[in-house]
Amino acid sequence: MKYTIRELxxxxxxxxEVELTNYHKRNIQxxxxxxxxxxxxxxxxxxSQFENWIKYAFMIKRNGKLFYFCSIPKxxxxxxxxxxxxxxxxxxxAVEHIGSMDNxxxxxxxxxxxILPNTDYTPLQEEFLHFERYDYRFHWNRENSIIEIWIPIKG
Structure with missing residues (x-):
C-alpha cells in the first residue's frame, strides 16, 4: 500500500458529530x-456542494469516547x-483507500x-486521530471509489 508524507x-x-461505539460493524452503521x-x-x-465538492470525516477521541465528525470547508x-x-x-x-467501504x-x-510501525513517524492524536477526505472520486461502494485518509504525525 502506497503512502505519502504531506504538509497541510x-x-x-x-x-x-455523533458518538461511536467500540464495535466496528456498529460504527459502520x-x-x-x-x-x-x-x-x-x-x-x-x-x-449543498456541487462541482469540486469536498467533505471530511474526522475520528476524534475525547474523554475516553470516540466521535465521528462529518464536515465541509468553513x-x-x-x-x-x-x-x-x-x-x-x-x-x-496520507493513504488512498481504493474500493468498497466494506474494506x-x-x-x-x-x-x-x-505502515506506521515501519516508518520513523508516530501518530499525533491530541486534536483528532485521523480524517477521511471525500471528493468527486468517492462513489459509495464502487471498486474504483477513492477516499483519502490523513493521519497527523510527528517524527
Missing part, C-alpha cells in the same frame, strides 16, 4: 446513517446545529499495524 496548511470546517442525516442537514441549510454562515473547528497545520501520512477497516488495519 491550517484549515477550518463546519460540521456535526452509525456513520452511514449519520452521513445521510448530515447530507440532509446540509441541504436544509443551503450548504462557510461564512454557521447554521444552528453545526460546529465550527479550526484544524492546525500538520505533517500527515475501509482493512485499509486502517494496514496503516496502523503495517
Amino acid at each position: 496548511e491550517a484549515f477550518s470546517v463546519i460540521g456535526q 452509525i456513520s452511514t446513517q449519520f452521513w445521510r442525516k448530515f447530507n440532509a442537514d446540509l441541504k436544509k441549510s443551503y450548504l 462557510r461564512n454562515v454557521i447554521p444552528d446545529g453545526f460546529i465550527y473547528k479550526d484544524i492546525q497545520s500538520y505533517k500527515y501520512l 475501509l477497516y482493512e485499509t486502517y488495519r494496514k496503516i496502523y499495524q503495517e
Whole structure:
C-alpha cells in the first residue's frame, strides 16, 4: 500500500458529530446513517456542494469516547446545529483507500499495524486521530471509489 508524507496548511470546517461505539460493524452503521442525516442537514441549510465538492470525516477521541465528525470547508454562515473547528497545520501520512467501504477497516488495519510501525513517524492524536477526505472520486461502494485518509504525525 502506497503512502505519502504531506504538509497541510491550517484549515477550518463546519460540521456535526455523533458518538461511536467500540464495535466496528456498529460504527459502520452509525456513520452511514449519520452521513445521510448530515447530507440532509446540509441541504436544509443551503450548504449543498456541487462541482469540486469536498467533505471530511474526522475520528476524534475525547474523554475516553470516540466521535465521528462529518464536515465541509468553513462557510461564512454557521447554521444552528453545526460546529465550527479550526484544524492546525500538520505533517500527515496520507493513504488512498481504493474500493468498497466494506474494506475501509482493512485499509486502517494496514496503516496502523503495517505502515506506521515501519516508518520513523508516530501518530499525533491530541486534536483528532485521523480524517477521511471525500471528493468527486468517492462513489459509495464502487471498486474504483477513492477516499483519502490523513493521519497527523510527528517524527
